[in-house]
Structures are given as structure tokens and as C-alpha cells.
Amino acid sequence: MRNLLFVLSRRWVMLTGILGIYSLPLVAQHDPVQPYQGKIGKTLRETTLWAPEKEKAPKDAPNIIWILLDDVGFGASSAFGGLIETLTIDALANNGLRYTNFHTTGLCTPTRAALLTGRNAHSVGMGHHADFSIGAPGYSGEIPFEAGTVAEIFRENGYNTYALGKWHSTHPDIATAAGPYNRWPTGRGFDHFYGFVSGSTDQWHPQLVEENNPINIEPNTHHLNELLTNKAISYIANQKSADAEKPFFLYFAPGATHAPHQVAKEWSDRYRGKFDQGWDKYREAVFKRQQALGLLPRNAVLPPRQTGVKAWETLTADEKKVFARFMEVYAGFLSYTDYEIGRIVSYLKQNDLLNNTLIVLMIGDNGGSKEGTYTGTIGFADKSQGEDISFLLSQYDKIGTEYTAPNYPLGWSQATNTPFRYWKSDVNAEGASHNPLILYYPNRIKEKGLRTQYSHVVDILPTTIELTGVKNPDFINGYQQRPIQGISLVYSIADAKAATRHTIQYYELHGGRSIYKDGWKASVYHPRNMFGEAKVTDINFNPPDFSQDRWELYNLNEDWTETKDLVASNPQKLEELKALFDREADVNKVYPLRNFKEGVVAPEVHAKTVIYQGTTTKTRVPVGKGSVSIISAIELPKQNAEGVIFANGGLQGGTSLYILNGKLHYTLTDGIKEVTLTSTTPLVAGKNTIRIDFTNTSAVVLSVNNQHAAEQSIASKTKYLASIASEGISVGKDLNAPVSKVYPGPYPFTGIVSKIVIEQKVEPTN
Structure with a gap:
């Protein structure tokens, strides 16, 4: 009878799936036919029935929520000393662990690839955005099936899996109605997806996809954050109502706070006048708060303002007014995002699910954005208006509304990255890749406080696997799996003074590169015509040859914020680290180095x-x-x-x-x-x-x-x-x-x- 019901249920799922009524798989992805262990007789009375046991999660396995924010620097949220109020994040941090030495790849797509697979981004073909793929293994723009995602792993272990928000891990050529869909979220292990597949979208009029179908929600009256949160809660409610014991994995990656910075005025207006003191005073105030919270080594110093960013006091009154408004909108955007995360946390608490939920919160997939240039941008198709302060001022009341798609000036980017230098994508410096991490899991993590061990986004997957006790399969969908490169952080949970186990890490983005080993870091900045080095309109900018790049050397154990270049005093260490970078680059398919967009084949134009x-x-x-x-x-x-x-x-x-x-x-x-x-x-x-x-x-x-x-x-x-x-x-x-x-x-x-x-x-x- 059990076999008959199983067959009928499978046929029903096939039928209803075709009709579009029901699409949730009943079995794990890798479900090979097993040798029959019963006995077949001529009649049912002479038969010993048998059906294979379906994979179940370990007993009392926790629910899992990964939260990945976008373009948020180390010094933005109040949880890490920033001046932007994030009450939910503060509460999770205060009742869990703050990791102060956590790193991303410095850019959204590579960070997501490394996070989802536990492998370095280049090694899984995502050395840059999938949009900028070239014919080289490290830049194919396609995560190989031999590098299973967290969703594929946890679905194999009896979890339901959900992805919401930004995906940005599928090549544009196949992110169309023609597919194929095997590299979309639902093709890489997620039971359900609700979000956007590109790098950003309008917060008031988002280009949304559900499963693998674009959906039209217009006329829309809700902010994207609200839509995502509503859907997340519905996923949890529906699943728990159907099977209260089955755990879920929820990947929540809102578009916040990537541009466009759009939010209701009730949120941005909370910060009216709060940033009139400017980015220099902001950096000084945040640095002091970070020191008081113990987030920085005692010998850390605040680096000077980045070259090209003007001192706030030298700006005109009009510049100050409009630049401050850009930051008010950004701050409101982050606070509102925190509020929506709080709705998910509150739902879990109200339904007695929070204590057995592991929440991994990454505040940024990279540092603060540099795409706003030195003056901020409104986002119009007419780019010539970007440096016209009088024009920006004329749009003052529209900043953050559906009528603009703004991004803040570079001065605010460095401010939100306090205490570090540089910003998003410049992986020669910590400002690109040094982001906050919070672990919260009441049933398992009783410890609270700070952890200073060096860690990287590839460490999140093995950490989650160890905390939950699931199996990491050798094969997924018939593909033999490559080793996970990350190192679990569980060793550090109960021991704040445990020695760092992640001791080597490379970084590379459009020619800029760095290598970390045991607290030493060698790095090189490679100039490019992209958001700040030259004017955005300077199409004649030619980056220098890579052989002309100048390496720098820092001892982060003594100089956490990279203020003292030690190349002259320790050339031997530099050469040692450069050789190490070459070895890591070979292993992870980093070469060939290329300039921004170099080698990218333009889409074919048809007659x-x-x-x-x-x-x-x-x-x-x-x-x-x-x-x-x-x-x-x-x-x-x-x-x-x-x-x-x-x-x-x-x-x-x-x-x-x-x-x-x-x-x-x-x-x-x-x-x-x-x-x-x-x-x-x-x-x-x-x-x-x-x-x-x-x-x-x-x-x-x-x-x-x-x-x-x-x-x-x-x-x-x-x-x-x-x-x-x-x-x-x-x-x-x-x-x-x-x-x-x-x-x-x-x-x-x-x-x-x-x-x-x-x-x-x-x-x-x-």
C-alpha cells in the first residue's frame, strides 16, 4: 500500500507540476534507484513490501537563515560603531557573536559565488560579474555543478530551501525566457526563489522573478524590502504548517543597500540634519565608537581621507546640503532594511522558532560603494548632469523617491567603511572586503562577545555544515564534488583566543590584487577608468601595464588599517608574499589578469x-x-x-x-x-x-x-x-x-x- 501511495503521489506531483499548480519537489535532487530490499510474491499476501527511507535532517536540526546585505561598509551600522541605527542587527549582535575580522571578495557576484559554494570565487568561474565573463576558467560566469551550492547540500539533507532577493549568479545570456534554467536559483538547489536575477533593481518598481518566471506586480505600492519579507514569512509559515519538524534554509539577500538608494521619506527624514557635520566628522565619531566597543585593536589609527575626496569644510553650502541628503536617504534605507529583518526575527520568536534557528548575518557583500563618484549620482540616463551641483540640488526633494535612482558620493563611502581605506572593488585595501559578521543561534551558541580570528566568506558554508551536523555529499546530481575550500569557524565559538585557522587568502578584481598570510598583507592597486580614478566620461583613459603596478606591504597585526607601507624595510617579505600570490592564483584560476571589462565579448547585434x-x-x-x-x-x-x-x-x-x-x-x-x-x-x-x-x-x-x-x-x-x-x-x-x-x-x-x-x-x- 505504501508503494502504491508513493507512486500515485509522484504521478500527482508530475501532473500538477506540468499544470503549474504545485512545484515543490517531494524528494531530494540526487535520488538514485536503490536495490529492492523487499520480497515480491505473486500476491500481496506473499509479498514483503519495502520502500527506501527518504533523507531526513538530523534530529532537532536547526532552521538556518543567511542574511547578506549589499554595499554596506564596516562602519555603517550601529552594531559596529556606525551612526546609522540598526536595532535588529544590534540585538542579534548583542546576543550572539560579532566577528570583527571577517572578509568578503570585494564585489557582489564573486562574494555570492564564494558564499554559496564555500569555494574561492575564481575557482568556480566567478572572478568577476557573470556579465563580464570571458573565455577563461576563472571568469566563465557559470558556477560548475561540481561545486555544489549550500541549497543543494542542505536539500540533500532533508531541508527545504528558499532564496529571496538578489541572485546575480547567472550569466545574462541564459537569464532569459529561453533558459536553460539549470543555473537559476531553482536549478541550483532552491525549492523556491523570489527576487531579481541581476545586480540591482528599482526598489519601488522591481524587476521580479518568481521561481524562473518574471512577474508583473504593477501598480506596486510596496517597497521591495517589504515584498521580500512578506514572501519569506509566507515560505516559513507554509512549510512549518505542512511539516513542523522539517527545518528550512532561507537565503535572504535584499537589494539593500545597493543603489538605487530608495526608501520612504518617513525613514530618510529620521536623519534630517544628522549628517550635516559631514563625512570627516562622521569618520572621527565612528572611529571613537569602534574603539569604545572594542572592535579595533588598541594600536589602530584612522587613515587619512582618501585622495580625491574633498575636506567637508571646503565644500560650498549647496554641496554640503545635497551631499548630506544623499547620506540621509542611505541611512534611512539601511535602517528600514534592518526593520524588515526584524519582522522575520519577530515572526520566528512569536512562533517559538527563534531559539532553534541559526542566523548568519553578513553586513555587506563588499565595502561601501564607489559608483556614486565624488559628487553622488541621481541615476538618470543623461550622465552629463552628474557633476552639476545646481542640478543635483534641484532634485533634492526627489532623492530616494521613485523619480531618482541615487547613490551617495565617495566621501560617504569611505565614511561608512571606517576605519579602513578605499571602498568596494578595490581589493588592495581592507575597505573593499572587510565586513562585519554576526552569528546567532541560541540553542547552540551560548557565548556572546567579539571574535577576532581572520575569516572569509568561504568559511560560512563549512561553519553552517558543522553547526547543523548535516552530511556534505560526495556526489550531487551525479556530479562528483570538489573539496570545499573554506574553514569552519566553530573552533572559535567557545574560545575567543583560539588561533586563527584561515591563515592564507588571496584577492583579485580587475587587476587589483592582494595576498594575506598570518597577518601580513601584500597588495597592489591597479588603476582603471571606473568610478573615481578618472572622470566617468573619460573614455580615453588607458590603464598602465600590469608590470608597472606598485606593490605595497603591511603588517596587519600591528597596523590594522594599513597606514604604514613596509616595502622599503622588508623587501624579502614582499617577494615571499608575491610568490605566494602566484601559487594561489594558479590553484584558483585567477590568471589571466585583465582590466575592467577587458576581453568581454559584446552581445551580438542582429539586423x-x-x-x-x-x-x-x-x-x-x-x-x-x-x-x-x-x-x-x-x-x-x-x-x-x-x-x-x-x-x-x-x-x-x-x-x-x-x-x-x-x-x-x-x-x-x-x-x-x-x-x-x-x-x-x-x-x-x-x-x-x-x-x-x-x-x-x-x-x-x-x-x-x-x-x-x-x-x-x-x-x-x-x-x-x-x-x-x-x-x-x-x-x-x-x-x-x-x-x-x-x-x-x-x-x-x-x-x-x-x-x-x-x-x-x-x-x-x-
Whole structure:
């Protein structure tokens, strides 16, 4: 009878999965047929039934929550001395362990790959963003199946597994409706996924995916953090109601606090005037708080302000005003994120689940962001406004709203990275990779306080495995697994003075590199035209040859904040560490070194792309330098024709073709100014052809049924059409952030869009 029920249940799952009713697997991924251990007779009475036992988690195994915040420096949260209030994080830290010497890879995608697999990022093909992959093993942009993820491991051990928020671990070429889906979250061990697959998204109008299907939530009135938290709580509630004893693994990775810094004014306004003293005073105040909390070695000193960042007191009144507002919004964003994390913690506590839950909280996948440049950015398609303080000031009240996509200036980045130098992606310095870590697990971790052992993001997976007592399988889905490279931190939990076991660690990002061994660190800064070295608009910047890079040497045991370069006094140690870097680079597939985006193959531009009727998601289309034509074949109803025919981009830049009040309009926006072409040629019920031509003479022409309808001169088509390649073009409605507020998004078209054809003049490559 048991076998019959098992077979029927499997058939039901197959059927309902096809119908889209139910998609949760009932068995682990690796479920080979086992030799039958019963006895088959001619009748049931003569038969000894047998069914294999399904894998179960160890008795009383804890629930697990990994929380990974984005672009948060060491000195941002109040839990680590920062001036931004994080009450939930403070409570977890005060009742658990603070690790003050924890490190990430310095950039989001490599950190996530290292975290999920317990292996160094280059060794699993993620030496940089998957978007910037090249034909080299360390930069393939695809995590191999031989490097199983935490979800694959824990699902093999009887856990349910959930991922929410930012993924950013799938190559863009397969992050489309064409798949394949085996490298999406649900293909790498997660039962459910709800979030976004790219590196960032609008917090008010997110590009969300559920499982592997893009979903449209417009018109949306909720912040992304709230949506993610609601979904996380529903996953937990549903699973525990179905099987109270079965543990879950929850990977919670909100887009916060990566740009765009967007949050309700009730949160940003809590910090009105709190940062008027500027980034220099902020650094000094936070450094003192960190000293008082014992987070720093007693001999640590505060490094000087980073080259290029102006002293706050030298800024104009307008600069101070707008720069302070950028930080108020960022602080509100972080505090609000903390509040939403608190909702999850409160739910667990209310339902007696908290004590048996291991929470691993990583405050940042790297240091504070450098993408805001020296003045901060609003995020519009028109990048020329970035250094115009009067323009930034004119947008003052919009910073943090859906009308802007801001990022704070570099001065605030270094401030939130206190006490370290540099910022995100510059792995020559601690500011890129030195992040806070908190372990909280009431049933097992009774100790509280600080831990100073050197650790790295690859250590989180083996730590979690040891704390939970699960098995690390040799094979997953038939793939023999590579050894995990991280080292469990469990040895340090009960012994604050235990000697560090993670004694060697390399770092590399777009040519910058460093090597750590037993407290010594050799590093090299490799200049590049990226967010701060030269002006963002300086396309003629040529990075020097790698052979010209100058190495530095620091003894972190005596100089935690890297203020004393010891190359001159200890050249032998430098050579020793450089040789060690070479060995680690060979083992982990770091070579070849490359400059930012060097070697990345641009997406192929097709002379003709057809988007067919019925598409419900955005379709990305690479746009080249030549002329571009977008032809829409539509069918109009006899009455009440209205809605968006196609749209790309949003309030910060893009285009939309739509019918409003009986007239055809084509709106282009760079986020600052809207330009609208309106047709005087009447549309007729039935079939119509609408053509938009972006010519090489810097003009856009609108035609209806082969008749010229309107024309407008433009400076450049790129700022209007770039989002077709990066975000995609939606057909029959305006998905996510609407391009214009003259209509209510998504404003679906009441007729039929038979197809959209994009024709391009493909210029020959040299």
C-alpha cells in the first residue's frame, strides 16, 4: 500500500507540476534507484513490501537563515560603531557573536559565488560579474555543478530551501525566457526563489522573478524590502504548517543597500540634519565608537581621507546640503532594511522558532560603494548632469523617491567603511572586503562577545555544515564534488583566543590584487577608468601595464588599517608574499589578469529581431551604433483604443509608444526631460503599422501606415535605447517603472500587438 501511495503521489506531483499548480519537489535532487530490499510474491499476501527511507535532517536540526546585505561598509551600522541605527542587527549582535575580522571578495557576484559554494570565487568561474565573463576558467560566469551550492547540500539533507532577493549568479545570456534554467536559483538547489536575477533593481518598481518566471506586480505600492519579507514569512509559515519538524534554509539577500538608494521619506527624514557635520566628522565619531566597543585593536589609527575626496569644510553650502541628503536617504534605507529583518526575527520568536534557528548575518557583500563618484549620482540616463551641483540640488526633494535612482558620493563611502581605506572593488585595501559578521543561534551558541580570528566568506558554508551536523555529499546530481575550500569557524565559538585557522587568502578584481598570510598583507592597486580614478566620461583613459603596478606591504597585526607601507624595510617579505600570490592564483584560476571589462565579448547585434505576440516578459535586444527602426504591427479595437504598445526603461530613462485620449504618442525620457512625438495621422480600427526610426542624423521619426507623422531632433539615441539591451522591451504594457507618469502603469493595450520588429544597420567590425 505504501508503494502504491508513493507512486500515485509522484504521478500527482508530475501532473500538477506540468499544470503549474504545485512545484515543490517531494524528494531530494540526487535520488538514485536503490536495490529492492523487499520480497515480491505473486500476491500481496506473499509479498514483503519495502520502500527506501527518504533523507531526513538530523534530529532537532536547526532552521538556518543567511542574511547578506549589499554595499554596506564596516562602519555603517550601529552594531559596529556606525551612526546609522540598526536595532535588529544590534540585538542579534548583542546576543550572539560579532566577528570583527571577517572578509568578503570585494564585489557582489564573486562574494555570492564564494558564499554559496564555500569555494574561492575564481575557482568556480566567478572572478568577476557573470556579465563580464570571458573565455577563461576563472571568469566563465557559470558556477560548475561540481561545486555544489549550500541549497543543494542542505536539500540533500532533508531541508527545504528558499532564496529571496538578489541572485546575480547567472550569466545574462541564459537569464532569459529561453533558459536553460539549470543555473537559476531553482536549478541550483532552491525549492523556491523570489527576487531579481541581476545586480540591482528599482526598489519601488522591481524587476521580479518568481521561481524562473518574471512577474508583473504593477501598480506596486510596496517597497521591495517589504515584498521580500512578506514572501519569506509566507515560505516559513507554509512549510512549518505542512511539516513542523522539517527545518528550512532561507537565503535572504535584499537589494539593500545597493543603489538605487530608495526608501520612504518617513525613514530618510529620521536623519534630517544628522549628517550635516559631514563625512570627516562622521569618520572621527565612528572611529571613537569602534574603539569604545572594542572592535579595533588598541594600536589602530584612522587613515587619512582618501585622495580625491574633498575636506567637508571646503565644500560650498549647496554641496554640503545635497551631499548630506544623499547620506540621509542611505541611512534611512539601511535602517528600514534592518526593520524588515526584524519582522522575520519577530515572526520566528512569536512562533517559538527563534531559539532553534541559526542566523548568519553578513553586513555587506563588499565595502561601501564607489559608483556614486565624488559628487553622488541621481541615476538618470543623461550622465552629463552628474557633476552639476545646481542640478543635483534641484532634485533634492526627489532623492530616494521613485523619480531618482541615487547613490551617495565617495566621501560617504569611505565614511561608512571606517576605519579602513578605499571602498568596494578595490581589493588592495581592507575597505573593499572587510565586513562585519554576526552569528546567532541560541540553542547552540551560548557565548556572546567579539571574535577576532581572520575569516572569509568561504568559511560560512563549512561553519553552517558543522553547526547543523548535516552530511556534505560526495556526489550531487551525479556530479562528483570538489573539496570545499573554506574553514569552519566553530573552533572559535567557545574560545575567543583560539588561533586563527584561515591563515592564507588571496584577492583579485580587475587587476587589483592582494595576498594575506598570518597577518601580513601584500597588495597592489591597479588603476582603471571606473568610478573615481578618472572622470566617468573619460573614455580615453588607458590603464598602465600590469608590470608597472606598485606593490605595497603591511603588517596587519600591528597596523590594522594599513597606514604604514613596509616595502622599503622588508623587501624579502614582499617577494615571499608575491610568490605566494602566484601559487594561489594558479590553484584558483585567477590568471589571466585583465582590466575592467577587458576581453568581454559584446552581445551580438542582429539586423532583425522579432518579438512575437503574447510575450509576457521583457525581451533584451542588443542595440548597435547604426540606425535603429522599431516597427509595431497592431490591431485596434473599434472602440476605446488605449494603452502601451511597447516600452523600455522607466522614469530614469527610456521610451514608450502608447495611445492616450485617442491619439498615438511616442515619449522619450532621459530622466530629466520628456520629449513626446504625437501623431496627427488617425489610426483606423483593425490592422495598423507604426514605425519609429532612429536615424544616423540624430533624429527620431514616427510613421503611421507608411505616412510621416512626427519628427524630433535628439542628441543621442543611446540614452533612450540602452535599456532595451540592459532591461528589455515590454510589449502590450509598460512593465516595472513606467516611462511616463501621464498614464497609470502598466497601462495595458486594449488591442493586439501582433509583433514588434527591431531592424538595425549592423556596422562591420574591424
